[in-house]
Amino acid sequence: MPGSLRFRLPALFLLGIVLAGVVAAAISLRLFQTYTRTQSVQELRREASGLSQLYADAALRAADEGSAAIDFAASKLELATGDRIFYIGASLFPGQDSGLPRLAESAVPSRVSALRETVTFEFTPPGSGRPYLAASAPVRLEPESDALGAIIVAKPRTELRDQWLPLVGRLAAAFAVGAVLSGLLSWWLSRRITGPVLALSGAADEIADGNYAVRVPVSQGGDEISHLAERFNEMAARLAATEERERQFLMSVSHELRTPLTAIKGHVDALRDGLVADPELVQASLDVVAAETVRLERLVGDVLDLAKLNAHRFTVHAQEVHMGALVEQAYATFGEEARRREIDYRLSGTDEAPTIVTDGDRVLQVISNLLANAFRWTPDGGLIELAAAAAGGRVAVEVRDSGPGIQPAERERIFVPFISRDTTGTGLGLPIARELAVALGGQIELESDVGRGSCFRLVLPAVRP
Template sequence: MKGLKRRVAAGFCLIILLVVAVMEGLFLFTVRQYYLGSAIEALRTRATTSADFYNKYLPGYTLHDRSKYVLENISKNEFAKVEIVDPQKRVVLDSYGFAADGLIETSDVDHALRGETGVWVGDNKGTGERIIAVSNALENDQGNIVGVLRYTVSAEGLYSVINRITWIAIGVGLLVIAGSIVLSLLLAQRIINPISELTQVVKQIAKGNFSSRAKKRYDDEVGLLADSFNFMAEELGKNEKLKNDFISSISHELRTPLTSIKGWGETILSGNLEDKEETVLGLEVISRETDRLIGLVEELLDFSKYQSGEMKMNRCQIDLRHLVVDLEQQFGHHSNPKEISFVVACEPSPCMIVGDANRLKQLFVNLLDNAYKFTPPNGKIELIGTCTGKEAIVTVHDNGEGIEPEDLNRVMDKFYKGKSKKSGSGLGLSICKEIVRLHEGTITIESVPLEGTTVTVALPLAAQSHPVQT
């Protein structure tokens, strides 16, 4: 979680850093443009107005005479330095009354000599001072350029203000970034803490503590994850209980016939085999209990195959009438000590379905075995087969003890036996459900306690592309 927390916090910090950097850059650029732009625009207006005035009212003056006139009439409040430059870029005269040595090589003078308003911002070569210069052309009465009127002001004060604002902005930005880092760590902590708690709960579940639950702190995706995990933990707990109950039940189911087999085997071995009646009884018990063991083992093997998806289906077309007749013969003539009435009814016309005949017979044998197991003496069991336009429907109905409402929705779950004390593995109905699913059908159970149970199996009718069972 430390790595995840670090990545989340780093991500937040990176985003905030980029946002602050962009905003700082835009702010400083705007400040620079505002201060320098305002100063340049003010100086440009003054220089342009002056040049236009001198060009209009002093057209016949020589450059030297213009220089004297301009400098003699400069206002005492003029903050800019005024220079008169000849076409060779030499300063004829400035507002201080001097003619400077050297040439002025700045771009503003070049633009002015071409008849444009030139603006230049840079360092004065002589003093190293940062200045702003605006130059305009001076013309004679024929419109020819005879010189340049140049206004310059110091930009040091502007840059001082801009630098001060820059450092203030940088300081504020650093404070924002520092605060953002702290907030990012806190936010990352709020995100990671529920996940860390969930991780601890997962470890508890892995150790077998299925009662452990995650706390839902927020109604968000992490909260949804906690709900999903708690649901999973609850289901795991239920499955663990079912597994333990199944192990206990199957252990009892296996121990009972094995005890009988061992007991009667020792009885027969310890006798002299002269008591034929006792020997036959013992062998019958051994044979019956062996069949019971085989049935339990076969259920476990079938369930294992269904769970792993290894069960293969030998599909063919089957007439529902033949299946019902086989079941009637099997259950109508077997030993029935409880004298239960077995009633069979089926569709008179052919009703073809597609499936594995042996698995379908296993399905209905399981259902009928359950019906016989839970139906009291002198009760009644009905097996009814009908055919609708799209489905073949087989119904097994009994008037036995029924199923409690709280058990009804779970009787087909694996290992589930509910409150029944009858023998069995708890896998029979689960296997029935899987057989029906593999045949693309449906199975439903309706039951009223102490009145009986009805199991309805619906299977799709056959097309003509499968071979017919003979």
């Protein structure tokens, strides 16, 4: 197809070769024309100078010895040289015929008739009808004497054309062969280049249609095309993984939403149908509905937070935050649960904690999520420590528990949304905590000893106000 890359690429390549060939041929032809003209001019000047000296010597002998004019005719000289010979000026052999065709001074340029130097010029001899390239040389009997006349040696300009005209045919033949070879080479190169590109284009169409399993072959050689194919395959794999995560996300959200909704619907139906009449049972049902509503509200809020973080639409509201007071606030939130479950709940380092610039509400949310995870996995009567520290331009908040610990294979998986190790959680607390930490310019570090407990550490940059 004329509009396809496979057609345009060799066409442009061939066009470039053709243009380069035309320019090179034109330059070569011009250089050859200049060369042949220069050679012809030099040859004409040598012949004119030689004939001028020959006739000057003959005229001098005739004047000194009274001898006759030289006995060779100009026609013989023309036959020997292949050029036309003319003469302008005074007679070289008074009373005798030199045999040279004479020209009127008006037939040649004035600088020729001035008889001062050897001159190259173009003119049209009388009766010829075609232009000639000529050279004139003054005839002097003595080196310092005035010239009697000038010998003119000329050749038709058509002879110059006849010298370079065969070159045009050779250049045309070479150009045609080069164009054919260039066309074949450009076609082969276009196949090599556009083949992978067309494969990428087809694979992109497949991905646009939702087929993320498509892959393109990667050629050997490590060039840009193979690198592009590798990156394309990586992109397709990531899209496939993203689609799978989205599918799992929707399934998990649906499941998590259905659980509290089912409980709420069951108790509401029982109350509406009058199946529960005992005031205590009615109150118990209402308590369940309220608890499941809170759970549902928390789940929806967590999902919205996670969606904003993943879409990079999360806004940090920076303000001055005293980390000691913030940690104490988070600590107090879980004080009642610790007392009820007889957990040894400890707090340290708040007095030395600095004031930094960050989003206090989001930092509190991260610490609360880490504490909620610690209380979920710490058995009654266990130990939970909350500590703050600052060093090396960073602020760290540690949540250490005496729970069962986390297996090495699970330490990255627990930060994946909806992956929970028990049936009571949503699996969103730790993923949201880590994403919030990253959004705040920090990170969450994890240390765990299986059978003895875990330590989650929130690390933030200590940006001073």
